[in-house]
Amino acid sequence: MAAFETHIAHLVRSVSLSELTKHLEFEMLGMRRFGFVSGQWLSFKQVKPDGEELTRAYSIASPPGEDPRFALCLNRVQDGFMSNFLCDMQAGDEIHCQGPFGDFILRPPLRDTIFIATGTGISPFRSMLHWLLTDQLRHQGKQFWLVLGSRYERDIYYHVAAAWSGKVCAAMCRNTFRALRKAGLTCTPTFAGSIKWSKRIASCLGRWAGTGSLSGMRSMTEAQSPFSR
Numbered sequence: 386m387a388a389f390e391t392h393i394a395h396l397v398r399s400v401s402l403s404e405l406t407k408h409l410e411f412e413m414l415g416m417r418r419f420g421f422v423s424g425q426w427l428s429f430k431q432v433k434p435d436g437e438e439l440t441r442a443y444s445i446a447s448p449p450g451e452d453p454r455f456a457l458c459l460n461r462v463q464d465g466f467m468s469n470f471l472c473d474m475q476a477g478d479e480i481h482c483q484g485p486f487g488d489f490i491l492r493p494p495l496r497d498t499i500f501i502a503t504g505t506g507i508s509p510f511r512s513m514l515h516w517l518l519t520d521q522l523r524h525q526g527k528q529f530w531l532v533l534g535s536r537y538e539r540d541i542y543y544h545v546a547a548a549w550s551g552k553v554c555a556a557m558c559r560n561t562f563r564a565l566r567k568a569g570l571t572c573t574p575t576f577a578g579s580i581k582w583s584k585r586i587a588s589c590l591g592r593w594a595g596t597g598s599l600s601g602m603r604s605m606t607e608a609q610s611p612f613s614r
């Protein structure tokens with residue numbers, strides 16, 4: 386079986402999104418364009434100080450473009466090696482990776498869609514939404530809902546979905562309605578500020594003929610998702 390090609394990515398920029406979470410921007414060395422489809426992930430390799438080689442998967446959090454760049458949304462895991470190694474990388478540092486892999490991607494026909502994520506599970510959806518919303522031919526005027534489960538307001542990454550503007554609605558578990566309004570995001574008061582929002586989504590989905598997509602910690606997304614019922 387042919388081995389997967391290994392790429393070298395170097396860190397261009399690292400931005401803190403919260404105490405434990407970072408947005409990392411990389412560039413693939415020696416490539417003019419890094420081709421992938423929104424929703425795919427990369428496999429990163431690093432040798433630990435004791436010689437063990439670790440491989441971990443990370444979803445691409447940026448949309449595909451005409452350049453060799455891609456971004457990750459990374460959570461530091463306590464006592465985890467790779468997540469902390471990546472979060473500690475400095476601009477210019479290099480790491481080996483393979484991919485892209487995965488078929489968790491948008492499939493035609495495009496329909497009104499609810500994306501449900503928790504934590505860094507936002508990564509594939511950030512990529513998809515940025516890709517969709519940059520071009521009318523891509524989003525075709527469909528409605529997209531991003532429902533992001535977050536225990537605390539400080540854990541709302543990419544606060545900013547303002548940039549995604551009116552087409553994306555977000556709902557959070559607690560205390561987030563005001564923050565979203567401040568960020569200029571269109572929100573649905575039905576969901577905001579309520580930990581019972583899963584029931585409300587379920588009632589909304591009673592009338593729903595679109596697509597649902599889940600990303601994030603399994604226990605959290607399943608607990609909150611009407612799709613799994």
Ligand SMILES: Cc1cc2nc3c(=O)[nH]c(=O)nc-3n(C[C@H](O)[C@H](O)[C@H](O)COP(=O)(O)OP(=O)(O)OC[C@H]3O[C@@H](n4cnc5c(N)ncnc54)[C@H](O)[C@@H]3O)c2cc1C
Pocket residue numbers: 426439441442443444445457458459460461462463464465466467468469505506508
């Ligand atoms: C397809 C795919 C895409 C992924 N995309 C992302 C992504 O975009 N961003 C991201 O941050 N992670 C993502 N992950 C998770 C990532 O691959 C690693 O599992 C994670 O970073 C932990 O790796 P580590 O080496 O730091 O810790 P490990 O050494 O693997 O784990 C250390 C300890 O922490 C526990 N642990 C592992 N993960 C978590 C967690 N999330 N919360 C609590 N405890 C945990 C382990 O069970 C273990 O006990 C993805 C995983 C998959 C399979």
